[in-house]
């Protein structure tokens with residue numbers, strides 16, 4: 001199993017590290033445009049192999065896509081991160097051109113690759129990859145919901161004063177400060193609905209804190225987060241590589257599901273060796289349906305800025 005990670009910045013390197021530590025891939029190629037940078041990160045990570053007990057071979061390359069040839073899965077983290085006070089949508093001008101070039105190069109050298117898009121604004125970048133590559137829709141996956149759901153579970157556990165392993169919950173919709181739809185009515189603590197433990201006001205606060213999860217970290221760190229994004233990507237890569245058939249919310253092209261068309265947005269999907277193997281249509285309340293439509297309108301507005 002060969003995995004390429006494009007972009008050796010904090011998110012790309014953290015993603016490569018988690019993939020290696022989970023020890024399911026034979027090879028990870030880290031690619032960056034900055035001369036020697038990916039090579040350095042790869043060497044540093046390889047020097048943790050004996051300490052962390054993994055056999056994954058990590059190599060770094062400077063912008064040489066021939067070294068990514070025949071990748072099974074490739075992750076695109078390239079582009080610029082946002083600064084405090086910015087929205088993800090503001091990155092479209094720079095990141096769209098980068099994601100278009102990177103995805104074309106990856107597909108040229110690995111025509112059967114499954115792509116995972118992390119660069120922001122992620123739902124729009126995922127749509128761009130659909131519009132500009134020949135890959136089938138099940139091989140184009142946007143990573144946002146897995147991360148947002150992890151942040152939702154963190155906030156739920158905090159409110160419940162419970163261990164995170166007791167908590168389950170999912171965030172669908174667009175990966176944006178206003179577009180996320182945390183499914184509070186579906187969230188559980190050990191199979192019991194969290195509404196049995198938390199007031200409506202507290203649950204609303206949990207949802208609000210979840211939606212600005214990335215912005216909160218960007219303010220604290222001066223740039224966007226990397227550990228949870230890297231871990232979330234590694235979870236998707238592992239589900240595909242190991243044919244786990246796990247359900248994650250991912251951004252995928254919708255053709256009628258959730259009453260949406262011609263848009264990539266986060267919905268629950270089954271991930272296995274074929275990439276997205278199924279879109280799971282779950283029943284939503286009227287309020288959740290309305291939020292999903294509102295979220296989709298925001299994503300479509302950003303998609304409208306693409307020069308296709």
Ligand SMILES: O=C(O)C[C@H](O)C(=O)O
Pocket residue numbers: 081082088120147213214215218224225226229
């Ligand atoms: O918040 C960001 O800009 C980066 C990423 O989308 C995140 O949610 O951490």
